[in-house]
Amino acid sequence: MWAYVFRRLIYNIPVYLTIIFVVMALLRVNDPVYAFLGKNTTQEDIDRRREEFGLDRPFLTQYGEFLKRLAFFDFSQESWSRRGRKVSDEIAGAVIPTLSLTIPALTLTSLISIFVGMISAFFRGRNLDRGLVFFAVLGMSISFLVYIILGQYFIAYLPQKYFESHDMKETWGSVWFAIQGYEPGLQHWFHYIMLPVLISVIVAMGYDTRFYRAVMVEETGRDYIVTARSKGATQSKIMFVHMLRNALIPIVTRIMITLPFLITGSILLEMYFNIPGMGKTLITAINEKNLPIIETFTSLFAGLFILSNILTDVLYAIVDPRVRLT
Amino acid sequence: MMQRIRKTRAGRKLLANRMALGAMLIIGVYLAAAIFVMLGGISPSFCNQPVGPPNIPGFFAEAPAEKRLVNAENTLAVVDRALAKSTPESQQASLDEIQVGLRKLEKISLDDFELKLEKAYAIYDDLSASPDLENDESGLALLADLESEVESLTATPTFSQQVMETIYLSLGTDRQGRSIFIRAVFSIKVAVQIGVVTAMISVAIGSVLGALAGFFGGWVDHAVIWLYSTFSSIPNLVLLVVLAYVFSSINVEIFGKAIGQTLIPVYVAFCCTFWIGPCRVIRGETLKIKELEYVQASTTAGFSPVYTLLRHVLPNTIHLMLINFSLLLIGAIKSEVILSFLNLGVQAGAGASWGIMIRDSRSEVLNSFFWQIGAATTLMFIFVLAFNILSDALQDAFDPKHV
Numbered sequence: 239m240w241a242y243v244f245r246r247l248i249y250n251i252p253v254y255l256t257i258i259f260v261v262m263a264l265l266r267v268n269d270p271v272y273a274f275l276g277k278n279t280t281q282e283d284i285d286r287r288r289e290e291f292g293l294d295r296p297f298l299t300q301y302g303e304f305l306k307r308l309a310f311f312d313f314s315q316e317s318w319s320r321r322g323r324k325v326s327d328e329i330a331g332a333v334i335p336t337l338s339l340t341i342p343a344l345t346l347t348s349l350i351s352i353f354v355g356m357i358s359a360f361f362r363g364r365n366l367d368r369g370l371v372f373f374a375v376l377g378m379s380i381s382f383l384v385y386i387i388l389g390q391y392f393i394a395y396l397p398q399k400y401f402e403s404h405d406m407k408e409t410w411g412s413v414w415f416a417i418q419g420y421e422p423g424l425q426h427w428f429h430y431i432m433l434p435v436l437i438s439v440i441v442a443m444g445y446d447t448r449f450y451r452a453v454m455v456e457e458t459g460r461d462y463i464v465t466a467r468s469k470g471a472t473q474s475k476i477m478f479v480h481m482l483r484n485a486l487i488p489i490v491t492r493i494m495i496t497l498p499f500l501i502t503g504s505i506l507l508e509m510y511f512n513i514p515g516m517g518k519t520l521i522t523a524i525n526e527k528n529l530p531i532i533e534t535f536t537s538l539f540a541g542l543f544i545l546s547n548i549l550t551d552v553l554y555a556i557v558d559p560r561v562r563l564t
Numbered sequence: 565m566m567q568r569i570r571k572t573r574a575g576r577k578l579l580a581n582r583m584a585l586g587a588m589l590i591i592g593v594y595l596a597a598a599i600f601v602m603l604g605g606i607s608p609s610f611c612n613q614p615v616g617p618p619n620i621p622g623f624f625a626e627a628p629a630e631k632r633l634v635n636a637e638n639t640l641a642v643v644d645r646a647l648a649k650s651t652p653e654s655q656q657a658s659l660d661e662i663q664v665g666l667r668k669l670e671k672i673s674l675d676d677f678e679l680k681l682e683k684a685y686a687i688y689d690d691l692s693a694s695p696d697l698e699n700d701e702s703g704l705a706l707l708a709d710l711e712s713e714v715e716s717l718t719a720t721p722t723f724s725q726q727v728m729e730t731i732y733l734s735l736g737t738d739r740q741g742r743s744i745f746i747r748a749v750f751s752i753k754v755a756v757q758i759g760v761v762t763a764m765i766s767v768a769i770g771s772v773l774g775a776l777a778g779f780f781g782g783w784v785d786h787a788v789i790w791l792y793s794t795f796s797s798i799p800n801l802v803l804l805v806v807l808a809y810v811f812s813s814i815n816v817e818i819f820g821k822a823i824g825q826t827l828i829p830v831y832v833a834f835c836c837t838f839w840i841g842p843c844r845v846i847r848g849e850t851l852k853i854k855e856l857e858y859v860q861a862s863t864t865a866g867f868s869p870v871y872t873l874l875r876h877v878l879p880n881t882i883h884l885m886l887i888n889f890s891l892l893l894i895g896a897i898k899s900e901v902i903l904s905f906l907n908l909g910v911q912a913g914a915g916a917s918w919g920i921m922i923r924d925s926r927s928e929v930l931n932s933f934f935w936q937i938g939a940a941t942t943l944m945f946i947f948v949l950a951f952n953i954l955s956d957a958l959q960d961a962f963d964p965k966h967v
Contacts (some may be wrong), residue, residue, distance in 0.1 A: 254620070363874070380941065380945055381918075387929055391929050507803050520802065521805065539802060
């Protein structure tokens with residue numbers, strides 16, 4: 239197995255090098271220093287900054303140096319727009335808000351949609367199943383942004399306004415979902431993060447439920463179910479023990495594939511609810527043309543994607559002994 | 565054509581699916597609307613033109629009394645400002661320029677305008693003193709008076725103008741007084757354009773690369789896998805954002821427009837990430853088909869690999885292309901909303917899009933005005949739902965194992 243992991247890692251090195259090359263090249267199509275400083279700057283200013291940022295050197299030198307830094311996990315580059323703040327500081331500050339949003343969201347989504355998918359598969363073809371599938375398709379057809387806007391208005395804004403007008407701001411207003419914002423600390427978690435979590439669960443439910451239903455339906459037709467039934471196993475035992483265990487392979491794959499999103503976070507939710515996570519930091523950096531942050535973040539994200547792909551294949555082999563890693 | 569479709573098992577299954585037929589009908593209606601707009605039915609500049617007072621509700625419901633008062637006062641103020649000019653000529657000139665919604669002012673003498681204005685302002689002063697206009701019977705009657713007084717300032721519309729106005733105001737107006745109906749319908753064209761173009765290009769690139777990789781194997785396969793693992797390892801949204809950002813700062817002109825103002829950046833950004841899905845699927849399918857007897861027979865008979873690929877392999881993956889096309893179209897339309905939210909999607913100069921409308925409606929929602937978000941969401945919802953149903957039906961028809 240370790241030989242397989244090693245080989246996959248080697249195989250993915252050229253992929254990773256290309257990604258970094260493409261991203262760095264794309265960002266230099268237009269003079270990034272000029273874009274960063276804006277239109278009202280003198281040529282001298284631009285030249286001075288370019289030298290300071292090290293962009294006056296040939297592209298390949300810059301590429302080589304970036305790779306070297308990445309290889310030693312050296313994120314000590316200075317952020318362009320906030321002097322004195324290193325890229326590593328930005329990463330450290332953004333990881334926790336993101337994880338506090340994505341881990342509960344992924345857990346809740348997976349648990350609920352596996353359960354709903356199982357129920358749907360169990361009642362296959364009957365009205366309950368048809369209704370669930372229909373709602374899943376309906377839910378998939380609405381834009382993410384609409385869920386966010388309406389969710390924020392009806393679940394956070396209106397109640398908060400009500401509390402304010404009824405003198406309950408101190409008691410209820412600080413407990414109920416905030417309209418937006420973020421504060422560190424577990425006691426603030428429900429107030430700030432729960433609503434984005436709920437919205438992302440609702441959005442993801444449509445896709446995941448359909449997927450898990452399809453997985454479960456495939457299992458219901460198998461011979462071992464007939465065997466289990468004929469030996470007198472109860473219905474719930476068949477569902478939760480026999481079926482769930484065999485359906486674990488696609489479930490694990492599905493969850494593993496979404497793992498990188500734990501770190502990249504939900505860019506939209508973070509932007510909208512003003513949560514200073516990884517996604518929001520990256521988008522802000524793009525808007526500010528803050529090159530060191532854009533480059534480091536994208537290469538980190540890409541690395542995570544590649545690692546999780548390899549991990550998925552390995553886990554696949556662990557869960558299903560029939561799969562050989564070659 | 566129909567006969568040939570009926571002859572296949574999948575075709576029969578598809579035509580027997582009533583939901584799918586309904587979905588196709590809806591898609592047809594949307595396509596017709598898109599073609600109407602494309603042929604010049606609604607121009608992009610018309611989308612951005614005010615047709616009435618800001619934020620009036622749709623279905624000709626009455627706006628809140630406060631709002632009606634403010635709207636009437638705004639019109640009066642515009643006329644008043646024109647009359648405040650120093651010379652009669654300049655007064656007349658600026659009166660001629662005034663447009664209330666789409667209407668011009670009545671052609672009456674300056675003195676008449678003065679009189680009418682005075683009368684209207686007298687009513688307005690009475691009304692603005694009223695503390696609770698919404699529940700004040702006599703106040704509301706006065707408000708109606710004021711509105712008819714304001715309306716008498718404008719030229720009486722002809723019948724066709726009236727009909728047009730009814731259509732424009734049928735779903736209300738946004739914060740800048742632009743017709744929500746017109747913008748929502750125009751967005752159909754933008755959505756269809758983005759969806760069809762990106763889905764078509766992505767499926768074409770994906771199928772060609774996938775089929776080549778699967779059929780020839782060896783270094784071609786390695787190269788294609790390397791290419792798509794590269795693209796798929798960059799988070800989707802990040803790649804979209806970086807590409808859109810690069811394009812927005814390039815100064816290249818196409819058809820007399822800066823490239824950042826056209827839809828091309830959106831196309832490129834979507835195609836870069838969307839081709840991966842069809843490529844993977846078609847590569848897998850080609851690997852399977854390659855081993856089948858008829859392909860081997862074709863090879864043994866001495867046909868060139870290219871001919872075999874085009875004649876025997878690719879035609880047997882068409883159903884996958886169709887399903888992928890439908891799925892990517894949905895993906896493109898939904899991603900457009902997200903790009904527009906990040907200010908990187910369709911630019912205002914290109915008219916309107918559902919993404920822009922949903923983005924703009926955020927501040928309106930806080931004022932409990934739901935017409936814009938409602939119109940954009942409903943139109944998009946029906947369209948995407950129809951495509952979702954159609955993709956499911958296609959999958960059902962062509963892939964009996966799929967549940």
